[in-house]
Structures are given as structure tokens and as C-alpha cells.
Amino acid sequence: MKSSVTSATNLPKINRRRRLVKWETVIDHSVLILGSALMLFPVLLTIMTSSYDKLAFAKNGLQFGWSDKFIENYNKALFEPSGFSGTIDGMTMLSNSLILGLGFAVGKIVISMMAAYAIVYFRFRFATFSFWIIFTTLLLPLEVRILPSYEVIQSFGLTNTYTGLIVPLIASATGTFFFRQFFRSVPEELVEAARIDGAGPVKFFIDILVPLSKTMIAAMFIIMFVFGWNQYLWPTLITTEEGMFTLVRGIKNIIQSFTDSNAIPEYGVGMALTIITMLPPVLIVVFFQSWFVKGLTESDK
Amino acid sequence: MAHVSLKALEKIYPNGYHAVHGTDLEIQDGEFIVLVGPSGCGKSTLLRMIAGLEDITSGDLEIGDRWVNDLDPADRDIAMVFQNYALYPHMTVYNNMAYGLRNRKISKEDIDAAVRGAADMLNLNDYLDRRPSQLSGGQRQRVAMGRAIVREPALFLFDEPLSNLDAKLRNQMRIEIRNLQKKLGTTSVYVTHDQVEAMTMADRIVVLNAGQIEQIGTPAEIYHQPASVFVASFMGAPPMNMLEATLNGAGAIEVAGLGAIGALNSTPYSGPVKVGIRPEKVKLSNRQEGDNQPFIHEFTEELGAARLVHGRLGDMPFVVNLHQEDMIPEGALFASLPVETLHVFEADTGKRVAV
Ligand SMILES: Nc1ncnc2c1ncn2[C@@H]1O[C@H](COP(=O)(O)OP(=O)(O)O)[C@@H](O)[C@H]1O
Ligand SMILES: [Mg+2]
Numbered sequence: 001m002k003s004s005v006t007s008a009t010n011l012p013k014i015n016r017r018r019r020l021v022k023w024e025t026v027i028d029h030s031v032l033i034l035g036s037a038l039m040l041f042p043v044l045l046t047i048m049t050s051s052y053d054k055l056a057f058a059k060n061g062l063q064f065g066w067s068d069k070f071i072e073n074y075n076k077a078l079f080e081p082s083g084f085s086g087t088i089d090g091m092t093m094l095s096n097s098l099i100l101g102l103g104f105a106v107g108k109i110v111i112s113m114m115a116a117y118a119i120v121y122f123r124f125r126f127a128t129f130s131f132w133i134i135f136t137t138l139l140l141p142l143e144v145r146i147l148p149s150y151e152v153i154q155s156f157g158l159t160n161t162y163t164g165l166i167v168p169l170i171a172s173a174t175g176t177f178f179f180r181q182f183f184r185s186v187p188e189e190l191v192e193a194a195r196i197d198g199a200g201p202v203k204f205f206i207d208i209l210v211p212l213s214k215t216m217i218a219a220m221f222i223i224m225f226v227f228g229w230n231q232y233l234w235p236t237l238i239t240t241e242e243g244m245f246t247l248v249r250g251i252k253n254i255i256q257s258f259t260d261s262n263a264i265p266e267y268g269v270g271m272a273l274t275i276i277t278m279l280p281p282v283l284i285v286v287f288f289q290s291w292f293v294k295g296l297t298e299s300d301k
Numbered sequence: 302m303a304h305v306s307l308k309a310l311e312k313i314y315p316n317g318y319h320a321v322h323g324t325d326l327e328i329q330d331g332e333f334i335v336l337v338g339p340s341g342c343g344k345s346t347l348l349r350m351i352a353g354l355e356d357i358t359s360g361d362l363e364i365g366d367r368w369v370n371d372l373d374p375a376d377r378d379i380a381m382v383f384q385n386y387a388l389y390p391h392m393t394v395y396n397n398m399a400y401g402l403r404n405r406k407i408s409k410e411d412i413d414a415a416v417r418g419a420a421d422m423l424n425l426n427d428y429l430d431r432r433p434s435q436l437s438g439g440q441r442q443r444v445a446m447g448r449a450i451v452r453e454p455a456l457f458l459f460d461e462p463l464s465n466l467d468a469k470l471r472n473q474m475r476i477e478i479r480n481l482q483k484k485l486g487t488t489s490v491y492v493t494h495d496q497v498e499a500m501t502m503a504d505r506i507v508v509l510n511a512g513q514i515e516q517i518g519t520p521a522e523i524y525h526q527p528a529s530v531f532v533a534s535f536m537g538a539p540p541m542n543m544l545e546a547t548l549n550g551a552g553a554i555e556v557a558g559l560g561a562i563g564a565l566n567s568t569p570y571s572g573p574v575k576v577g578i579r580p581e582k583v584k585l586s587n588r589q590e591g592d593n594q595p596f597i598h599e600f601t602e603e604l605g606a607a608r609l610v611h612g613r614l615g616d617m618p619f620v621v622n623l624h625q626e627d628m629i630p631e632g633a634l635f636a637s638l639p640v641e642t643l644h645v646f647e648a649d650t651g652k653r654v655a656v
Binding site: 038189190192193195196197198203207208211212214231291 | 352354357374375379380381383384386387388389390391400404448629
């Protein structure tokens with residue numbers, strides 16, 4: 001009886017001593033925590049500063065601490081019309097950004113899936129050639145072809161429209177490439193089984209290929225949504241009416257009060273708007289994270 | 302149910318490879334035909350031409366009195382079972398079986414009846430809501446069978462459906478498939494490279510070699526009267542022993558390095574031949590007697606029911622399938638080759654010599 005008690009009290013002691021020696025774990029975690037802190041610190045500063053009024057920033061710069069203007073600043077950022085015309089509020093920009101991000105992601109996925117489908121499953125002449133042509137457009141990102149693109153959109157009268165904002169961006173070599181690789185890994189027999197089961201090309205695409213590509217689509221969606229959300233150059237060029245501004249493009253305008261050039265910019269509201277701009281991509285990544293990893297690492301076959 | 306007729310079917314792939322040479326084959330209604338041959342001999346190509354998955358370069362294909370050369374696979378009234386099952390991974394077992402019927406605009410009630418009927422037959426009732434990834438290999442193969450059955454096609458096509466299964470399951474599924482086919486009475490063409498499957502399942506076997514039919518016959522005919530050296534050595538495990546020999550006009554067989562081993566009753570053929578004998582037809586003894594020949598013993602494989610004694614006869618490799626329990630393959634050994642069990646083939650063409 002006694003011996004069992006002593007051994008029971010001895011065991012944890014030994015364990016504790018052993019655990020203390022695991023310096024590798026401590027070092028690993030310190031490095032990780034330090035890294036995360038370093039990355040999160042600017043964000044934290046922004047959040048904190050967004051709780052001060054504009055004077056605090058103008059006098060003392062970024063703030064480390066909390067003040068009482070938090071709700072007010074966010075309220076202003078989202079709902080108070082401002083800007084040059086005084087008609088645009090944060091909500092409008094948020095919805096513009098969402099439309100751009102969603103349209104961009106969905107458009108890219110649809111277009112690249114269909115392109116990859118044609119390239120992989122239809123034995124038309126120059127299929128490989130077409131693919132490489134598409135692939136070489138990787139060498140021509142928007143920044144390179146921005147003037148001709150603008151010319152085209154402008155001549156169609158599509159400036160300040162969602163169409164003009166989204167369509168020129170959705171052709172995607174990367175997307176086509178990923179879907180092509182994925183489709184090529186789908187077993188040939190599946191296509192043949194479907195043919196025998198009486199599924200034509202459209203049915204096969206919708207009933208079999210699209211569901212099989214689910215995780216792939218999710219992964220592409222995240223990447224493309226964030227990419228679209230963060231577009232700056234193209235929206236700046238294409239949208240001149242403030243009603244069409246996206247968040248990324250609009251932050252700068254909203255903190256500057258054009259009506260009175262002597263006034264101090266609304267720094268607190270600007271910080272709040274920055275945080276609001278960061279949130280949707282973060283939420284999407286958090287939400288779809290497991291799908292994202294799945295889509296890139298395992299194939300559901 | 303339908304008879305199938307292949308007339309001078311040819312397949313030349315776009316890259317110029319001639320995979321199937323003028324193939325003629327008449328398949329009776331309800332017959333179970335096995336296409337067998339070494340890998341790369343064109344079995345799958347031929348089957349896929351029947352299915353409509355490969356274009357027919359020339360020749361005619363009829364399924365139940367219809368000329369189907371130009372029909373889509375879906376319109377040929379066939380069903381196919383693939384080696385890797387080819388189940389739709391994102392659909393349940395039920396939907397896998399129902400998919401083909403839905404595409405044919407069959408009513409929900411009829412689909413349900415067909416799927417449940419097939420599931421009953423294949424013991425899949427408990428798995429209808431599962432995904433293929435949640436099934437074992439044997440169950441997946443059953444689902445693939447179910448998908449073929451529900452359609453009640455005129456013709457079943459199987460492309461090595463059992464080669465992904467382990468040996469035990471393979472034996473079990475082999476019997477199951479054959480019983481099912483007998484019950485349904487559906488004409489079937491079954492491709493395999495496994496001669497055991499071919500022998501045990503087929504009504505008639507078609508032996509293919511390099512895109513050409515070597516022989517068509519019942520399993521017994523193929524085994525006991527192989528039409529060529531190829532068929533003789535391909536069918537049977539261990540394969541038939543082959544000895545280089547000459548036949549003189551009178552029917553006497555002279556084996557290179559051994560001398561005369563006997564005489565055939567009557568054959569007008571003379572010249573160089575290959576003489577074959579199945580390992581189980583050879584008799585071993587420890588004493589030299591009659592026409593038997595000295596056998597150089599190398600090693601023995603114990604199979605339990607029998608022993609495979611490997612060695613040489615003259616300078617040619619030779620295997621004896623020894624059933625005699627009391628015979629211990631040691632010391633001086635002599636093999637006797639009963640003349641009535643010999644197969645004689647022309648040395649240059651490999652064709653069987655009528656004896
Ligand atoms: N799409 C193709 N293009 C060119 N040659 C092919 C094609 N498919 C198969 N072959 C060739 O045709 C021959 C027969 O193939 P196959 O019918 O698959 O043989 P198996 O008897 O093993 O099923 C092989 O030599 C193969 O390399
Ligand atoms: Mg094959």
C-alpha cells in the first residue's frame with residue numbers, strides 16, 4: 001500500500017523533470033511566437049489607433065493603448081458619407097469590393113475550368129499549342145498591358161461599371177494550368193464509364209468533373225478572391241466616380257476631407273477602414289482553410 | 302440478349318500502330334467469351350472497339366442484328382466493367398448505379414426498382430448510401446457489376462475486372478460473376494491475361510497474340526488441342542514443355558540431343574518440329590526402361606498436392622508435374638513421354654501438325 005503511494009507520487013516528479021529539459025520545444029515556440037507577434041504587431045497598432053480621434057494621431061502618431069472613440073470611428077467609417085462628393089460611405093465601398101472579389105474569383109474559375117476542359121477532353125487540333133499560348137500570357141500581367149486594356153474598356157464605354165472592373169481581369173493562365181493538371185489526373189476510365197452511361201460532354205462536365213473538382217475550386221476561390229480584393233491599380237484607373245470605389249482604392253480618399261483642405265485628415269476613421277478592409281479576406285481564408293489545404297495536397301479520387 | 306458478330310475488324314491507331322489484325326468472331330446469344338493473351342496483345346483494344354470507345358478502322362461490328370460501327374457507346378446497348386472499377390467517387394453506391402438510368406430518362410420508380418434489385422443480387426443492400434472510397438475492393442467491384450446489371454444491356458464487357466483484387470477474392474468474384482451471368486443469360490465478352498480465369502469462366506476462349514487470333518475454342522479444346530506453339534505454351538501453368546525435334550515421313554520423332562522417343566501413328570508431315578508435352582503427362586521413374594530418357598534434376602517446388610520437378614531433358618529445360626506420392630525425385634531419374642500425349646507443331650510456323 002505504502003509503496004504504491006510513493007511510486008504514484010514519484011512518477012509525476014520524474015515526468016516533470018523530464019519535461020523541463022525539452023529546450024527544443026521552448027525554443028521552437030519562442031521563435032514561432034516572436035514571428036507571429038512581429039507580423040501581428042502592425043495590425044494590433046492599427047486596431048488600437050483606430051480607437052483614438054484624429055488629433056491623437058496627428059500629434060503623437062500611432063497609438064499603443066485604448067481610447068473611447070472605437071465605436072464612433074467604425075460607425076463613421078462604415079456609414080457616414082464622405083469623400084469629395086460626400087456621397088460614398090464604407091458600406092458602398094465594401095459592397096463594391098465584394099462584387100469585384102466575387103466576380104473576379106467566380107469569373108476566373110468558370111473561364112479557366114472551361115478552357116481546361118476544352119484543352120484536356122476535346123481532341124481538337126492545336127490543343128497543346130493553345131494551352132501554351134494561354135500559358136505565355138503569364139508573361140503579360142495586367143501591369144504590362146494596362147494601357148491597351150484601358151483603351152479597350154474605355155472605347156466600349158465600360159469605365160465606371162462592374163463589367164469594366166471585372167472582365168479584363170478574369171482570363172487566367174494560372175487557373176487554366178491548375179485545372180488542366182487536375183483534369184489530366186482524373187482517370188480516363190471515368191470518362192469512358194460516363195460515356196457508356198450516356199453522359200454527353202456537358203453532362204459529364206456538370207455531373208462529374210465539377211463535383212470532383214470541389215476542393216480544387218475552393219482553393220482557387222480563396223486565392224482569386226484575395227487577389228481580386230487587393231486589386232489597386234486597375235480599379236484606380238477604371239473608376240472615377242466615387243460610387244464605384246472599392247475599399248482598397250477608397251481608403252485614401254475617405255480620410256482626406258476635400259471640402260476643407262486645412263482640416264486634419266480623419267486618421268482614426270482611416271485606421272478603422274483599414275481594419276474593415278482586411279477582415280473579409282481573413283474571414284474567407286479562416287473559413288475555407290481546411291478546404292484550401294485539401295485542394296492543394298490531396299486529390300479526391 | 303444478343304449475338305455479336307465481328308467481321309474482319311481492324312484497328313490501326315493514329316500513330317500508325319496496327320493493334321488488331323482482321324478479326325472474325327461470332328458470339329452466340331448468352332455465350333461467355335474470354336479474350337486471353339499476354340499484355341499488349343490487343344485484348345483491350347478489341348474490347349473497346351466493341352464498346353465504341355475506340356474507332357473501328359475497318360470491318361463490321363454487329364450487336365444483335367444491328368450494325369453498330371458508328372454508334373456511340375451509350376447507344377450500343379452494352380455495359381462495361383473496368384479494371385479500376387471507374388466508379389464516380391463523389392456519388393453514393395446508389396447513385397453510381399442509377400446514373401446511367403437517369404441519363405436515359407427512366408422513371409424514378411423504375412430506377413429504384415432496378416437499383417434495389419441489383420443490390421439484392423450483389424449483397425450491396427447495406428452499402429447503398431456509401432461512397433466508393435468507403436468500400437473494400439471486392440465491394441467496389443460489385444458496385445461496378447451492379448452499374449452494368451441495372452441497365453439490362455444486350456452485352457456485358459469486362460476488361461480485367463479482377464486484377465486489382467487479392468488472390469482469394471479473385472477466386473470468389475470469378476465464381477460470382479460467372480453465376481450471375483448464367484442467371485441473367487447476358488452475352489459477355491471478358492478480357493483477361495490470366496489463363497486460370499480464362500479456363501474456368503469461359504464457354505469459349507479466344508487466344509490473342511500480337512493482334513491476331515491464335516485459336517478459338519472451348520477451354521478443353523484449347524488445353525488439349527492447342528492450335529499453335531503459342532497457345533500451347535501460353536495456356537497451362539506450368540507451361541507445356543517444348544522440345545526441338547524432327548519428324549521423318551514415317552512418323553518417327555527424333556529429339557535433338559536425345560534420339561528417337563517414339564513414333565506417331567500416321568502423319569504425312571516431315572521436317573523440323575517442336576514437340577510439346579504437358580508437365581503432368583510426363584512420368585518419372587528411377588529406372589531406365591522402354592523409351593524413357595535420362596532427366597537431369599535441378600530443383601523441386603513443393604505445391605502440396607503435387608511437386609514441380611525442374612530439370613533438363615537433353616539440353617532443353619523441362620518441368621515435370623509429379624503427382625505420384627511415392628516417387629521421390631532423387632538419384633538417377635528417367636522421364637517417359639507417352640506418344641499419345643505429345644503435341645507436334647511445325648517448327649517454322651508454329652502450327653499444329655495433325656496427328
Ligand atoms: N491510344 C493508343 N495509341 C497507340 N497505340 C496504342 C494505344 N492504345 C494501345 N496501344 C498499343 O496497342 C497495343 C495493344 O494494347 P491493348 O489493347 O491495351 O493491350 P492489352 O492486350 O494489354 O489490353 C499495345 O502495344 C499498345 O501499346
Ligand atoms: Mg488491357
